[in-house]
Amino acid sequence: xxxxxxxxxxxxxxxxxxxxxxxxxxxxxxxxxLIYIHLTEDLAFAKAxxxxxxxxxxxxxxxxxxxxxxxxxxKEEKGRFRKFWAYEVPLEIRRSYxxxxxxxxxxxxxxxxxxxxxxxxxxxxxxxMGDAYVDMTLNNIKEGDPMGVYGSMEGNxxxxxxxxxxxxxxxxxxxxxxxxxxxxxxxxxxxGVMLGAFHYLFFKEGFFDDTILTIWLHGTIEIWSxxxxxxxxxxxGNGFLFPGTYPRLYSFQRGAKQAIKVVLGLFPFFVVAGFxxxxxxxxxxxxxxxxxxIISLSLLLxxxxxxxxxxxxxxxxxxxx
Numbered sequence: 001x002x003x004x005x006x007x008x009x010x011x012x013x014x015x016x017x018x019x020x021x022x023x024x025x026x027x028x029x030x031x032x033x034l035i036y037i038h039l040t041e042d043l044a045f046a047k048a049x050x051x052x053x054x055x056x057x058x059x060x061x062x063x064x065x066x067x068x069x070x071x072x073x074x075k076e077e078k079g080r081f082r083k084f085w086a087y088e089v090p091l092e093i094r095r096s097y098x099x100x101x102x103x104x105x106x107x108x109x110x111x112x113x114x115x116x117x118x119x120x121x122x123x124x125x126x127x128x129m130g131d132a133y134v135d136m137t138l139n140n141i142k143e144g145d146p147m148g149v150y151g152s153m154e155g156n157x158x159x160x161x162x163x164x165x166x167x168x169x170x171x172x173x174x175x176x177x178x179x180x181x182x183x184x185x186x187x188x189x190x191x192g193v194m195l196g197a198f199h200y201l202f203f204k205e206g207f208f209d210d211t212i213l214t215i216w217l218h219g220t221i222e223i224w225s226x227x228x229x230x231x232x233x234x235x236x237g238n239g240f241l242f243p244g245t246y247p248r249l250y251s252f253q254r255g256a257k258q259a260i261k262v263v264l265g266l267f268p269f270f271v272v273a274g275f276x277x278x279x280x281x282x283x284x285x286x287x288x289x290x291x292x293x294i295i296s297l298s299l300l301l302x303x304x305x306x307x308x309x310x311x312x313x314x315x316x317x318x319x320x321x
Contacts (some may be wrong), residue, residue, distance in 0.1 A: 001245045003050050009245075010042060014062065021065055032066060033087065039063040041254065048247055087313055089265035090257045096231055096309035099238070106185050107223075110192020113197075118200040119299075125197040139199065146207045147214045150282040155288055163274030166222060167267065170229035174263050177233025184233025191226060213291045214284060218277035220298035225269045228306070232259040244259035 017035050043059045050056055093100075117124040126134050140146055169191070176183025202211035239255015242249060280294065 001049070003053065003055060006045070006049075007055065009077075013038065014042075014059075015268070017066070018062065021062075031075070033083075034091075036066045039066055045246060045250060048250060077117070083283050084261075085265065085268075086309070089261055090310040090313045091304070092261040093228070093265070093306055095258060096235055096262055097310075099231040099234045100228055100306075102234060103184075103188055103227045106188045106230070107192040107195075107227050108215070110189040110194075111196035111199075112192075114193035114196025114198075115200040115203075116196075118197045118204075125201050128194050128197045129201075134201065138205070141205050141207065144181070145284070146202065146205070146210055147281070147284045150277065150284075155282075159274050159278035162277050166200075166270040166274060170226055170263060170266055170270065173226060173230040174233040174236065174259060177236035177259070178240075179237065181234045181237030184230045184237065187233075188227065188230040191223075195223070210284070213288070213295075214281055217281045217291060217294050218273045220295055221269050221302065222273035222277070224302050224306075225266045225273065229263055229266055232260075232262040235259040235262070235280055269305075 017039065020031070020035065026229075039059065040063055043056075043063045046053075046056045046059050114128065118128075137146070169187070173184050173187040176187055198215075199208070199211055202208050235255050236252075237255075238260040240258075242254040243251035246254070276294070276298075
């Protein structure tokens with residue numbers, strides 16, 4: 001990109017930042033941090049493409065000013081943990097909304113294909129879930145305990161196994177984004193197909209309602225988190241595939257930074273999902289209102305952290321990434 005075009009595209013933003021930095025007393029720490037993030041990104045781009053120019057000197061001085069302001073006005077490392085979870089992760093989630101939608105649609109397509117394929121070919125669900133699992137589930141249904149699998153393991157061991165497996169799946173979905181984003185999409189599709197086949201099995205046996213109320217006790221958070229992890233993988237791959245006006249390596253680094261923060265932000269949600277699946281889902285005898293309450297609270301948690309907080313945290317809709 002020519003330097004003149006880069007300046008034209010960003011001059012208004014820099015002027016706005018300069019104006020705000022002349023009166024730092026009115027700026028919140030979140031606003032200062034956002035300005036710092038944008039300036040350091042622009043500075044890195046200028047260093048790679050326009051070193052030893054007046055533009056680079058200007059951006060360096062501006063970034064130094066905001067850096068000094070940010071670190072002068074905060075206690076070292078105090079609140080760093082809270083800031084990461086309450087500001088940095090939601091900010092990157094907001095930037096990933098397009099990819100989260102893509103990941104959701106891929107998963108939904110997998111669910112539809114899994115259910116329809118199972119309906120048209122009885123052997124399909126065995127191909128997807130394995131004969132052993134299908135036979136065990138059918139046996140549990142005959143014994144009057146369709147969800148018996150969730151009570152087959154001691155709670156603490158089940159919690160460790162499920163949580164570590166969910167984190168592993170999310171990491172695989174993320175890491176496979178390196179294969180031009182297709183790898184992440186494939187993991188999401190596979191999980192969707194399996195979910196669709198699983199639900200159809202219980203629908204066929206007349207226990208669909210039990211499936212919904214039981215599986216989605218933990219599945220509300222678990223499935224959503226896997227979708228978001230897959231979206232992070234797509235972000236990672238697209239940073240390399242579609243660099244836009246940035247050098248490809250720099251674009252990939254930006255995408256990786258964004259994706260890693262999103263994935264790290266999912267870890268507490270996998271712990272919560274693992275806890276529910278290990279200690280709550282097994283109680284199939286619990287009343288309907290209690291199950292609906294848990295599912296509703298899970299949905300509220302997702303809406304709060306993945307939608308309300310990101311939209312509230314980053315009010316600068318006009319700022320460019």
